[in-house]
Amino acid sequence: MKKIAVLTSGGDAPGMNTAIRAVVRRVLFKGLDVYGVQNGMKGLIRGDFIPMDLGSVGDIIHRGGTMLQSTRCEEFKTVEGQQQALNQLKENDIDGLIIIGGDGSFKAAKILNDRGLPTIGIPGTIDNDIAGTEYSIGFDTAVNTAVEAIDKIRDTAVSHERTYVIEVMGRDAGDIALWAGMCTGAESIIIPEVGYDPTDVIDRVKQGAKRGKMHSIIVVAEGVGKGIEIGEMIKQETEYDTKVSILGHLQRGGAPSAFDRMISSQMGAKAVDLLVEGKKGLMVGFKNGKLIHTSFEEASEEKHNIDLSIYHLARSLSI
Amino acid sequence: MKKIAVLTSGGDAPGMNTAIRAVVRRVLFKGLDVYGVQNGMKGLIRGDFIPMDLGSVGDIIHRGGTMLQSTRCEEFKTVEGQQQALNQLKENDIDGLIIIGGDGSFKAAKILNDRGLPTIGIPGTIDNDIAGTEYSIGFDTAVNTAVEAIDKIRDTAVSHERTYVIEVMGRDAGDIALWAGMCTGAESIIIPEVGYDPTDVIDRVKQGAKRGKMHSIIVVAEGVGKGIEIGEMIKQETEYDTKVSILGHLQRGGAPSAFDRMISSQMGAKAVDLLVEGKKGLMVGFKNGKLIHTSFEEASEEKHNIDLSIYHLARSLSI
């Protein structure tokens, strides 16, 4: 192992830069060479390799987004694209590759690894929907961003005795909604893992009103249904003043939280250490509070499990 | 002048609590009695008067929303409602009233004042669309909230080379959009005072792309047109990856900024001082950096003027 390359793929997440910094500096600490690949898989195919040194990753530990950028890449789905990527890696003498990204990125990682290029994955997505890890890079920051936004909306909810339906990110996974709902004391949390029950939502809003609490917060994961429709439903079924807010893309950005910087640094360095030890075809992750690694096969067979005890706890506390 | 009452009306704005604190404590400092009216004009009609002391406004200087709450009130638009409000004020021996709110609230304030109850208005609305003042309570906080959100979205815009259309609040006034756009270096700012020119928006996005800047931020005031439609237009006219984000109600909440706490404190105290001096029918405000007051008549005849030099400056700097 002499030259290691790193790239980010899929949607950006706060902490990706911290992970890039950790990869680059850990490689240099081990006395090897390191390259960044720009624009994800597209850059791999095009050969956008940049040599990195200590200074390349100076002053980025706290920046949101990804300095290596990321774009969708249809081309890699073809055998030609894959071959082209492998050729580029060979031409640039890359012995090991680290891919920071989500589920889709690991499928690409597995292909490259199977075809001979030692590859390690690092889970980076705010959605936290990756099997093989309890936390992915960006999740903690996204939850904090959502929580701060909902805290602000609560000011208006209380002042105007209003019901707010707040749609947060999470297409297939309800983790952001679950955490944001628990942490803001939401009256209802609607997540794909449990499903949407209009009667239950209405009941809980009315229960609150019965005991004098005239404002309600309902947090819904985008994957379940449109916040706007749920808002309409509440307006029709009750007389309450109801508004809808879609938090949207601000959840993807911002300076990473301390927790995200910590796991990004640990995962980045671990990925390098694994490659240096001759390991490959693995995704690093956190499980039971420990830094672990899983094979791409295992990770792809598993399903990311949401902790439903949080869901039930939230219900018992926002009675 | 022995008893002064204070209420908040219209949409809530950060700093309203700071202004309530200033009113209450200034009245007490002057040795008089002070009452809070809950739920705006509705509470006035229902007689929701609460006696306030120093402790009533302890620990609220930094809280968003309004502790006195605010609701729409159709009833006050009728002569009966107005009479009922005046009766309640008389029954509670109120000699002077301070109303913190927006344009609509001052119409109500003028009616009460004209019918014999000395009334002073304090401009409180994030939209900053009130004539007779350069700044209304909540505007600075709302702009900062929008700016922080757009800073976050920019992380993703840069990482993915994307165009973002960001819709901010402001139905009739483009102040939030203008300030947020200027302060985040937006490529285009779309405000009702100038109007929406699709060709210009497209031209500026393309100009940026031509010189290698593959991400763009377009800030649009809700009053001009739907952010979603503008996003669709850009997608159709260009090949750029374009997303839309509607910042929504989070702009109304949060701890007030220092500037909002300052003007809220100054305006709140000034309103009390004016009543104590025997003045009435006035709105306090800031003009040319000074605390001033205007009669309700003058204020209603004027129009809030947006500073279009900022618009042209922003265009020259985001070339």
Add this chain to the structure above:
Amino acid sequence: MKKIAVLTSGGDAPGMNTAIRAVVRRVLFKGLDVYGVQNGMKGLIRGDFIPMDLGSVGDIIHRGGTMLQSTRCEEFKTVEGQQQALNQLKENDIDGLIIIGGDGSFKAAKILNDRGLPTIGIPGTIDNDIAGTEYSIGFDTAVNTAVEAIDKIRDTAVSHERTYVIEVMGRDAGDIALWAGMCTGAESIIIPEVGYDPTDVIDRVKQGAKRGKMHSIIVVAEGVGKGIEIGEMIKQETEYDTKVSILGHLQRGGAPSAFDRMISSQMGAKAVDLLVEGKKGLMVGFKNGKLIHTSFEEASEEKHNIDLSIYHLARSLSI
């Protein structure tokens, strides 16, 4: 078990209010009665019991500090004080007690438990120095506060090519310093668990300068030595422009982070569930990513172990 009381003891920590909310609402959810004790052990001795209902803990999930307040109490260290506390608990028909606090608080908790009052402890201290748990309430928020402050100071460090010594909280435990240092890319982290080696600090500052990095951040836990002395030492040993900043008490306050709200909610509810199940003499905690509980005996025999792998990782990445 019919009546449960809850109190906060020791230094305040963000998330204590979230834990109080969880305790109160979980007790009510179980159909029992709940009391808050004000002013910690002092209030217990004086009998400051307040009946709590759902509304008592409304709108506090996100507030820093502790609504039940906390004060030092010398009196409880005497047998008379302890007996007085037990008498008050008996007179108020309290069957179970939940104490949220730090190490010292759990000694008190053990005494009450041993003398017959079923007691459960919840670890709440920003220092994270409690055995039997990997995270205590307030730690994550304090680290984020320190990280945000150091991010700001870095702006000036870079602009002026300066070395900054930043003293963070942590008397006996270096956790805040370790996390804050790792998460801000500090050149040196000085913690009591490793000790202070002036030669090493100077070497690392000089190494950075040799490769052209003219600014350095040194994070020091207050327990190791005075930041001011370390700053003086650097000024004497090098020619670098060096400043010292003591972050101080702002680290204790602020809205709790999402993570702190999550563990506070979980620990609060778990403490109630344990009492209801007839358990006692236990402290709840987090280990290996799971909610656990330890007996007061075990917890007091153990030592909180800092994760020194983070220390070595930080050194390898800030080369």
Add this chain to the structure above:
Amino acid sequence: MKKIAVLTSGGDAPGMNTAIRAVVRRVLFKGLDVYGVQNGMKGLIRGDFIPMDLGSVGDIIHRGGTMLQSTRCEEFKTVEGQQQALNQLKENDIDGLIIIGGDGSFKAAKILNDRGLPTIGIPGTIDNDIAGTEYSIGFDTAVNTAVEAIDKIRDTAVSHERTYVIEVMGRDAGDIALWAGMCTGAESIIIPEVGYDPTDVIDRVKQGAKRGKMHSIIVVAEGVGKGIEIGEMIKQETEYDTKVSILGHLQRGGAPSAFDRMISSQMGAKAVDLLVEGKKGLMVGFKNGKLIHTSFEEASEEKHNIDLSIYHLARSLSI
């Protein structure tokens, strides 16, 4: 006027980057060339000129610190240093210079201007102690940072019924202390313009305690006296639990507030416009809410006046 150079001098302030961006882009908008000078006056003497284009100031509008860096420079105080700076400017064909900085910087600006190089000053310092302007770049951000920190400390003050003495920045000017104290409802504000009266401080703390308010916040400008001594004095004169917190250098950093971005953009562009119009020897500023300019002479004769009506208002409201 063909080539304009810009530099930052003195202590860094949030918004300096925004002003650099405005200067650079406004010059380019006018069709002229623009250079950045690194490291302030020292860089001017050494000839650290960098040609700037649109991209040079991309993505800096929201960054704290100054990308052009700033250092103290003893050399410029000598006639040789000044001549050397003028030679460098001539050799690089610079026709106009813009200096962003504080009082000391404008003395240097005047010397260069008097010796034939058209120079314009932009007030940039968090202390807000510059005559000829009501607001200098960085002040609004610093006040907001101080206010947020004090809001956090208040959580602990309330929870523990403690008195906090909080020392903020401001050597000769009490503006930060005055604003921060007003905006956080401090019981006492100690500023150089009024002086420190121990009896008054004690009286106000005791008054608060008498009416049941057991926590106090005292904000002191560093210029008046050491926070630590004031804390000691209170401890000796009262029985109150008293702590001291020195906010320190975190007040200098961070993303600039919206207001600071706005005035930085306006002042930066105005400075360019003045040079292009053939004006020189002027400092831009804000007075009576308007963008103005003053000659270096006038500015140096004036004194920055603090608004003492705020001081008296704060006292009347924190009774």
